[in-house]
Amino acid sequence: MKIFTTAFSTALFSCVMLLTGTAQASDDARFEVTVTNITQGEIFTPIMVASHRRGTKIFKLGEPASEELEIIAESGNPGPLGDSLISSGAALDVVAADGVLLPGHSLTLSVRTDRRHSHVSVASMLVPTNDAFFAVNGIHGPRGKKSKTVYSPAYDAGTEANDELCDNIPGPPFACTGEGFNPASGEGYVYIHPGIHGDGDLSAASYDWNNPVAKITIRRVKD
Secondary structure, eight states, X not given: OOSSOXXXXXXXXXXXXXXXXXXXXXXXXXXXXXXXXXXXXXXXXXXXXXXXXXXOOSOOTTSOOOHHHHHHHHHOOOHHHHHHHHHTTOEEEEEEOSSOBOTTOEEEEEEEEBTTBOEEEEEEEEESSSSEEEEEEEEEOOOTTOEEXXXXXXXXXXXXOOOOOGGGOOOOTTTOOOOOOOOSOOSSSOEEOOOOXXXXXXXXXXXXXXXXXXXXXXXXXEO
């Protein structure tokens, strides 16, 4: 499967992307998930949030990324991963933001939850990078009126070399307009991303970061 194999589509910055699971009824409760971009220069592509069963993980450190995660990490498209979570029966609800998240900004997405689907995952690509992403990887959501805040480092999907060349980076358009998802393998496993070093076309002064890169607050609310 190839998605965004050439240029980073500017439509990614404006299109509405929404995925919903309808297999089971909720208990009239939702998780409100607020993500804050705490980098100085990286942009988050449309963020995916899923509510799902315990034990579901979208990746494991030190192990190869799935193709669905690779597509997010290289192109910013959360559709295939969301579809996979729904079709597998693991997820109750999956949503995606209708645009990107700029540095220093926050957005809130809401997913349905019930007793069987009490865990949350979140994922988004960092651009401009070759295959960096941040994620919440299947954590238990808060109970009652409590909230839970976690911080995510930048992960490397291990699916593409970090050459920092715009030919291999999909965006944003003012920085790069190169290739997105490419099924060719890279380093081979998910690990903590080492950041932008300024070795290719990207300026470390503009785009490098110190982990963590995202603040994520989850709050349980009743409809």
